[in-house]
Amino acid sequence: MSAFNELGGTGGPPLPPLPEDWTRALAVVAHPDDIEYGTASAVARWTTQGKQVAYLLATRGEAGIDAVPPDRAAPLREEEERAGAREVGVMDVEFLGHRDGAVEYGTNLRRDIVRVIRRTRPEVVLSGAYTVRMIGGLVNQADHRAVGLAVLDAARDAGNRWIFPELTEEGLEPWSGVRFVAFAGAERPTHGVAVTGEPLERGIASLAAHAEYTKGLGAEADAFAPRPFLTWIARAAGSAMGVEAAVLFDVHQLIPEGPPPWV
Numbered sequence: 001m002s003a004f005n006e007l008g009g010t011g012g013p014p015l016p017p018l019p020e021d022w023t024r025a026l027a028v029v030a031h032p033d034d035i036e037y038g039t040a041s042a043v044a045r046w047t048t049q050g051k052q053v054a055y056l057l058a059t060r061g062e063a064g065i066d067a068v069p070p071d072r073a074a075p076l077r078e079e080e081e082r083a084g085a086r087e088v089g090v091m092d093v094e095f096l097g098h099r100d101g102a103v104e105y106g107t108n109l110r111r112d113i114v115r116v117i118r119r120t121r122p123e124v125v126l127s128g129a130y131t132v133r134m135i136g137g138l139v140n141q142a143d144h145r146a147v148g149l150a151v152l153d154a155a156r157d158a159g160n161r162w163i164f165p166e167l168t169e170e171g172l173e174p175w176s177g178v179r180f181v182a183f184a185g186a187e188r189p190t191h192g193v194a195v196t197g198e199p200l201e202r203g204i205a206s207l208a209a210h211a212e213y214t215k216g217l218g219a220e221a222d223a224f225a226p227r228p229f230l231t232w233i234a235r236a237a238g239s240a241m242g243v244e245a246a247v248l249f250d251v252h253q254l255i256p257e258g259p260p261p262w263v
Helices: 039-048 070-087 107-120 142-157 165-169 198-208 211-215 226-238
Strands: 024-029 052-059 093-098 124-128 180-184 191-194 246-253
Touching (some): 024 039, 039 052, 039 070, 052 070, 052 107, 052 142, 070 093, 093 107, 107 142, 107 165, 142 180, 191 226, 198 211, 198 226
Parallel strands (some): 024 124
Antiparallel strands (some): 191 246
16 A cells, blocks of 8 residues: 555544744754645745744755756755745745755754754744654655754753853853744644645645756656645645644644643
8 A cells, every 4th residue: 555545634533733822933854845845835824824934954955856966956956945935935044054865863963953943042843754654654764864853852952051052152042942843744643734725825836946856856756746746645634633734743842831730
């Protein structure tokens, strides 16, 4: 059975909506286009609500197009990412410059992410699944796993002045305000965001901005054409929430909602 056939509902009660009582979010992923394969539709919903969302990319995606050498692919993919971000109301896009395809989990990556978290001070951090298997049982890619886990750790590291004291010397004070980290594409999502209508349309436009990357997929390009692919994914996810279209996330709470049960 194809893994794509297993993307619909969770087999239990409808998933709850992801909390939206926040104003600033930071999306941190490995490559240009990672956000656009679903999360961008949720971002479109949030920016329409007046929320501030920034993007942080660990790499420039230079290894992503087989027919284009890395020195030419990197600026091309950067520009496609910025164009895709504009489609969903995001103007703040930053690239860390780690090597595409060889991103290593560790303190260097965590420090780079903490630096941006301290500077942007988000309440919510978004990323992609860091497990070996992701939604539908699909096997996850190495950079995705390294970056996702580093994001989860960095969201907590950001509030501890003694983990990366050199950042305080740069004038970046600790930030303990990340309430939760939400991972798209997770094998076992816990929450969803309804994206029926305009948010999904803007998400499709965001992925369509990656035209050269999509063309570079060769024989697979038609299978991953933005409109049919994202529409199918969003409708399959929507069944897990009881809505027409959705984006699903696995939410890791860092700041508890309300007092602990033993108080």
